[in-house]
Amino acid sequence: MKKMLAIMALAALLACTQGPAPPELIYPYDGVSLTTIPFTWTSVEGASEYRLEICKDEGFVTPNTIDETTTDTTYKLPTERWGEFEDGTIYYWRVSSGDEAAWGKPSLVRTFNVMGGGK
Numbered sequence: 418m419k420k421m422l423a424i425m426a427l428a429a430l431l432a433c434t435q436g437p438a439p440p441e442l443i444y445p446y447d448g449v450s451l452t453t454i455p456f457t458w459t460s461v462e463g464a465s466e467y468r469l470e471i472c473k474d475e476g477f478v479t480p481n482t483i484d485e486t487t488t489d490t491t492y493k494l495p496t497e498r499w500g501e502f503e504d505g506t507i508y509y510w511r512v513s514s515g516d517e518a519a520w521g522k523p524s525l526v527r528t529f530n531v532m533g534g535g536k
């Protein structure tokens with residue numbers, strides 16, 4: 418009985434430190450071609466901030482083109498950063514939600530490509 422209570426307590430502790438659930442991505446839609454880059458996702462209960470990652474690599478292994486944290490559920494790419502994107506290149510994006518304890522798992526990954534304005 419003591420062993421079972423200890424296991425339940427450990428499971429509850431681990432569940433508390435994994436961060437909030439991932440948000441759902443709203444815009445841009447998967448596969449869209451962009452001329453401006455506003456990103457939007459859902460609010461997650463318990464989240465105090467969000468991490469937006471944009472990468473040329475589907476696995477997010479190479480350095481991210483964008484890696485920003487915000488308290489909002491929308492991120493608009495500043496004009497001066499637009500030149501970091503290459504026209505016609507497919508980019509992958511995802512968002513993680515975080516609280517004071519940890520970052521949660523990232524959202525599903527979506528793609529977009531840039532049309533005009535990039536490199």
